[in-house]
Amino acid sequence: MVGDTSILFQIAGIGIIVAMIHTVLKQMGKEEFAQFVSLVGFIIVLLFVINSISDLFQQIRAVFFFSG
Amino acid sequence: MGIFEVVSIGIVTAILVLLLKDKQPVIAYLIIVVTVLYIFVFLITYIKEILHLVTYLGEEANIQSFYIKTILQIIGIAYVAEIGSNIVKDAGLESVAIKIELVGKIFILILAVPIFKSLIETIIGLFPIN
Numbered sequence: 001m002v003g004d005t006s007i008l009f010q011i012a013g014i015g016i017i018v019a020m021i022h023t024v025l026k027q028m029g030k031e032e033f034a035q036f037v038s039l040v041g042f043i044i045v046l047l048f049v050i051n052s053i054s055d056l057f058q059q060i061r062a063v064f065f066f067s068g
Numbered sequence: 069m070g071i072f073e074v075v076s077i078g079i080v081t082a083i084l085v086l087l088l089k090d091k092q093p094v095i096a097y098l099i100i101v102v103t104v105l106y107i108f109v110f111l112i113t114y115i116k117e118i119l120h121l122v123t124y125l126g127e128e129a130n131i132q133s134f135y136i137k138t139i140l141q142i143i144g145i146a147y148v149a150e151i152g153s154n155i156v157k158d159a160g161l162e163s164v165a166i167k168i169e170l171v172g173k174i175f176i177l178i179l180a181v182p183i184f185k186s187l188i189e190t191i192i193g194l195f196p197i198n
Contacts, residue, residue, distance in 0.1 A: 004106060004109075005077055005106070006082075007098060007106075008080065008081060008084065008102060008103065008106075009084075009103060011098060011102060012084040012087065012088060012095075012099060015088045015091070015092045015095035015096065015099070016087070016091075018092060018095065019091035019092050021089070022091070022092075025089075037090070039192065040111065041092070042094050042095065042098075045076060045095050045098045045099070046098065047099050048098075049101055049102055050099065050103065050104045051105070052102055052109075053105060053120065054103050054107055055105075055109065056109050056112075056151070057120050057148075058173075059109060059112050060112065060144060060147060061144075063112055063115065063116050063119060063144070064119075064140050064141060064143060064144025064147065065140070065141055065144055
């Protein structure tokens, strides 16, 4: 179970890097690129989260709904 | 001990969310979601053991497996509804969380209908009404 927590730090790292790129691009005056980078970072993180949700739902299905 | 693991994950999540909240609020929210999912996945291994005990007791007591299955499904619906409502509530959508809980309650009621019907039939069988 302990190995799974690294995903938290991965997401936080992506968030910090995206925030940094966002700030730099905004300083350069490229608002639309900054928004785009934000969106891409969000989508990457969302992929992690969706994997984790489907994992949890499969486990719940295996425990509660097919074992009775 | 599992409890130390969960508490330390909670503290780490709080720090990471504080770090990211004003720069990237959406990613901070997704960190919260991942933590909630992690804690529920952590919990489900323990719940599995409890449910094994419940099914074992049911088999020893010769209860029909249909009833045990219904009870397990009711617990499962409650669990999923709790996860969903917690995650939605974290995003600040209190009203949607209440609707998710409502749907969970109604589905539990629908699952309990056959048991209730058999209870009523047993009672009517005990006291024949003509």
